[in-house]
Amino acid sequence: MIASVRRRRQVWAVWRAVGILAFACLILAPLGYMVVVSLTPDSQVGGGAIFPTHVAWGNYVRMWGTINLARDIGNSLLISASTGVMATLVAMGAAYVTARFRFPGRRFFLLSLATFQTIPGVMLLLPLFAIIVVLQTALRVTLIGTYFTVIMTYLTFALPFASWLLVSYLAAIPVELEEAALVDGAGRLQVVRHIVLPLAVPGMVVTFVFSFLLAWGDVLFASVLTNQSTRTLAVGLQAYVSAGETGGDVYWGQLMAASLASGLPIVVIFLLLQRYIIGGLTGGALKG
Amino acid sequence: MRSSPSSTQLVSRSTAKGRRERRRAARRRIPWWMMVPAVFLLAVLVVAPFGVSIYTSFTELNQYTLTDWLHAPWVGLANYVTALTQGNALGASALQSVGVSVAFSVLTTAIITPIGIVAALLVNKPFRGRAIVRALFLLPYVIPVFVNAIAWRLLFMNGWGLVDQVLAALHLASKNTYWLIGPNSFWAMVIADVWASWPFIYLMTLAGLQGISQELYESADMDGAGVFRSLFSITFPMLKPVLGLAVLLSTLNHFNNFTLPYIMFGTPPPPQADVLPLNVYVTSFQTFNFGLGAAMSLITLVLMMIPAVLYIRSLRLGEDMT
Known part of the structure; x- marks a missing residue:
């Protein structure tokens, strides 16, 4: 009886982890993409490459101007x-x-x-x-x-x-x-x-x-x-x-x-x- | 207004009884002055404009007559007829926008409800790291709508946006799906909104779950009920009132949705994403047909009254707010 309860808990823990992971991916993907683009040089944004060749911290400076x-x-x-x-x-x-x-x-x-x-x-x-x-x-x-x-x-x-x-x-x-x-x-x-x-x-x-x-x-x-x-x-x-x-x-x-x-x-x-x-x-x- | 009983004035001021009476009267006296600013502001900022809106919906108010709108030509129901048949020069007719708005608010609510319930069930019971997961689940909801709209505009950019790239890589769709113009724009708007608004249902469900007694589950467990049996026989029936309210509120909020399509598509938006509030905005402030805009916004309000009345009735005013 106790063994079956423990087993059930383990199964639930696995399902829960899978579910939370799926949610986390869907929540973080758009935000992550925003971060990546914010570090991409203007010339590369429309190019189709998801990751820029170099990190353009300058965007965070130039945005003020x-x-x-x-x-x-x-x-x-x-x-x-x-x-x-x-x-x-x-x-x-x-x-x-x-x-x-x-x-x-x-x-x-x-x-x-x-x-x-x-x-x-x-x-x-x-x-x-x-x-x-x-x-x-x-x-x-x-x-x-x-x-x-x-x-x-x-x-x-x-x-x-x-x-x-x-x-x-x-x-x-x-x-x-x-x-x-x-x-x-x-x-x-x-x-x-x-x-x-x-x-x-x-x-x-x-x-x-x-x-x-x-x-x-x-x-x-x-x-x-x-x-x-x-x-x-x-x-x-x-x-x-x-x-x-x-x-x-x-x-x-x-x-x-x-x-x-x-x-x-x-x-x-x-x-x-x-x-x-x-x-x-x-x-x-x-x-x- | 001030309800000081005349009997207290007859009693001599020096007696103890009289003093007590006066104090009781002071306690009952309503400090109306505290209410005056709010009532005044609400009257000036909400009630009066509402009246003006009804009046202008019967007039031909445009940029030429705006400065003297009290004398704008009276056109009767003409604006309402125009609203339902042709609309403004740039976008969809109000009738088409009604369809878009109703479809949008019903569809998004239908999609976010199961998502929110699942999320709430995932984090309802304690486990290590739950606080972090709960904060994560709030994230999409607390990001300002305009930031969300800008982000999804980027994600849906044709050819190089992340959505098109991923879909093309998975061979699900062409790189040139054109999410931000044409018929797909409606779905782009739905997806962006679902991403941001499901935590509302999640929060409401969590609140509801906390109200369910643990003993119910224990006795069900004793009787040999499985996880799913408990879910369908205890959890869902107990959540019904909270979820009913959540669905109503969600439908209402989504009907008011303006910021998301306004920033995602710009103006004029594609007709498929031309929700009513946006249509009213374009009609009023870009084609300057204020009378028509007012008529369209009144049509919006009448439609919204259906969920609104249900919502307000569910509040049971005066009973739980004592």
């Missing part, structure tokens, strides 16, 4: 971080009220948050663009191409999502501490600042990270609402690709180097915060 990569990364960081902070702070207030109180319209508010997350971005971009154009002419200010406009429009998807995450996070924090403080005569603001906020920090960090990543990954809004000097990394990298569409050369080596360099920090953030973030991923984080 072909497009203004540093500025694009800076723009992406600024816009994504601002979106994350705004979404988290604004959502925090609404989430606290929704998680702690019963009021007429509460269900409607939650329903709206869920519904807003399913609205396609392009559906909101179009009227937002029309509204922004009108505001521009009416107020005689420049709005398209400014950081402010991009950050505000990113709130269209970051805010419902952030509120949703925080409502479920705050609802899971026990209410007793707050009630005790209220009984002792603390005001609502004091309670929020001294009791709720410290307890909510992990949830707020996750919310910030997710809003940041949503903004970081956006191409749709950025491609319409940014200009040459405010464009984000995603739009900048796309400039490499579209060079080929207009008949120019695509510097695949540099492009892959830049893609890897820009994907790496995100991957590291994810892997470091894995434990906290997985809850958000399965809790309805929408990738678009």
Whole structure:
């Protein structure tokens, strides 16, 4: 009996190893190819040879000059971080009220948050663009191409999502501490600042990270609402690709180097915060 | 708005009872001001544009009328008719795009579901090195979509891309398969998406597996049930609710897919890969037919309401979110 159980375990271990190996190959092959191409001289990329004759580390140097990569990364960081902070702070207030109180319209508010997350971005971009154009002419200010406009429009998807995450996070924090403080005569603001906020920090960090990543990954809004000097990394990298569409050369080596360099920090953030973030991923984080 | 019962004001402030009453009232008082910024921003950024979108879908809004869109000519349902019959000058009609989008979201979900389940079952039980494998399995999902799209554009390059080279070496297909134009572009998009999105199902399944009591398996083992019997009689039935939600969410997400085809194919995309959001984008921001774009996006929304309503109903709002 015991022997048969052990045998069964061994068979399973073999199957598991085979399965994991197959997955690993399929996951790593495209990434490995990206690494290889990022080290291939431009002249050899289209030649058909999978491995270059010599390693072109230069791609990792020249990528900073072909497009203004540093500025694009800076723009992406600024816009994504601002979106994350705004979404988290604004959502925090609404989430606290929704998680702690019963009021007429509460269900409607939650329903709206869920519904807003399913609205396609392009559906909101179009009227937002029309509204922004009108505001521009009416107020005689420049709005398209400014950081402010991009950050505000990113709130269209970051805010419902952030509120949703925080409502479920705050609802899971026990209410007793707050009630005790209220009984002792603390005001609502004091309670929020001294009791709720410290307890909510992990949830707020996750919310910030997710809003940041949503903004970081956006191409749709950025491609319409940014200009040459405010464009984000995603739009900048796309400039490499579209060079080929207009008949120019695509510097695949540099492009892959830049893609890897820009994907790496995100991957590291994810892997470091894995434990906290997985809850958000399965809790309805929408990738678009 | 502030619900302080009038009775508390009648009680003398100096009595202990009165103080207690007032505090209880303060506890019940809802701090509405905390909600105002979010509600205001959502109204301005989501609800108002939504209304504008509905309005403009009935007008002939283009680059000439854009700055004065409130006075754009009213054309009734003409945009909807155009959307369903011819579409914009560059790409597929909205009706064709509906087909592409539905096929894409249903097909990718159908493909990634078994892949994700298998992956979750592989790493569910502890073994040495499991943490590394789990991190590896997350990798495709955490790479930004635009990076993924650029990578697959490279992989599918005609003649010298890795996919064509491998297929040619295995004598499975010609080196000139043309993945990025023509009918194959749909499959290129599906493959690139499957590579990146299966970990979603994997994560959901893992979460579901953790909820299954080990005792169920032990008693099944005692009763002499084999591995497969346990899998089909315990694991799958217990996973059903989680998987239902996962499939719904996946279908929704894939219907919203814009970034992948936009970067993989550029604009205008091949008609076979012209998903609805991309079609709306090209119609609005490249041929500047905003009215038509709005009509097409509303058609998108109506279609998405089918999985969305199912999803929102499954959340059971107000019951588990207390």
